[in-house]
Amino acid sequence: MLALKAINKSYGKRLILKQLSLTVNDGEVLAIVGPSGAGKTTLLRCISGLEPIDSGEIDLNGQPFDPYRNQNQDSVIGVVFQDFQLFPNLNVLENITLAPILVLKQPAATAKAKARQLLSRLALADKERLYPYQLSGGQKQRVALARALAMRPQVLCYDEPTSALDPNLRQEVAKMILSLKADGMTQIVVTHDLAFAREIADAVKHVTAL
């Protein structure tokens, strides 16, 4: 379970998050919705440890947890970025196995075998040798998802997973999220698409611009 309690965050003098609290239960999907500029992405950046919070508390499974300074080698929080941020100089398989080999110290053969399982599950089995520029948007997103999953995160975050894709892929993304939910993955989805949020989420958190 991930719980945020009374989080404050500002950039310079501009207050972005004010006394924000939320809870995500294990195996649930939380959607964070709101108009652009409401601080959805900032919230996600605080949860994933890319930004420090100014005040407040983050608990993971009942223990205080600071994602920004977390030195634990386990990737507790995984992120699928809006623009995916695959590494263009590495092929699909290398993108997925890089961190498990360097960070989790998995033997290369193990990391590859696990990556291939993820790829076949995400219908990318024949794409492992391709480079990111050779993939479609939807394929890139699934590689980014596989890369995050390979680190066995406790919570998986998505930043606007439908916005960089063709509208007809929206259903695919929803299916993907729900299938991971069936496996018990705890997920946080930032989106401005309320209908999409209702479709996938157990709970919806609304944020508004201050």
Add this chain to the structure above:
Amino acid sequence: MNGIVAQWQYASQIMPSLLLGLKTTLSLFVLTLIGAIPLGIVVGLGRASRFKVVRQILGVYVWIMRGTPLLLQLIFVFYGLPIVHIVFQRYNAALFAFIINYAAYFAEIFRGGLQSIDPGQYESAKVLRLTYWQTVRKIILPQVMKIVLPSIGNEVINLVKDLSLVYVIGLGDLLRAGNVATARDVTLLPLVLVGIGYLLLTAILTFGQRKVEKHYSYYK
């Protein structure tokens, strides 16, 4: 017919001295690159760093190196520094001047390359829990190399030709060898041969550059 034979004979007579000059040019070329490229990467990383003092000090260094003539820097190192009791051998003076001058140009190229990498690349590496150096080595530098290759190649070709400036401190490089022969024997042939020598060198380098760029063309 007789004239052509004589020309060939003359060319083979002066060839040993030209080759000796070529050897000096080539060894300076290789050693300058071995010194200036790593130094340029380090200075480039420093120029793109978040420490303002480091950025400023390196900025002054780059400004001086790019803002004054290379010829002045050569003269300064070899004829100027002995006045304050820093004495270099001719060859070492040339090497030193070329390394610090070219490192500044390389540093600016690397800085530009580093700054053109999407900050999102560092962030996605960070959420995967890669360390800074793992990120630089596996993700950032390979991408920077691809970006900077054309500019680096350009500078490398410039270096071959810039090295002819070492005549000013009395080093016997390729150009000087040809110049001496032309002055002594009142014939254009040595200078033509020198020109052909430079053309061959730059042709080889251009070919090498193309090979390396091709090596990096497996992704976009």
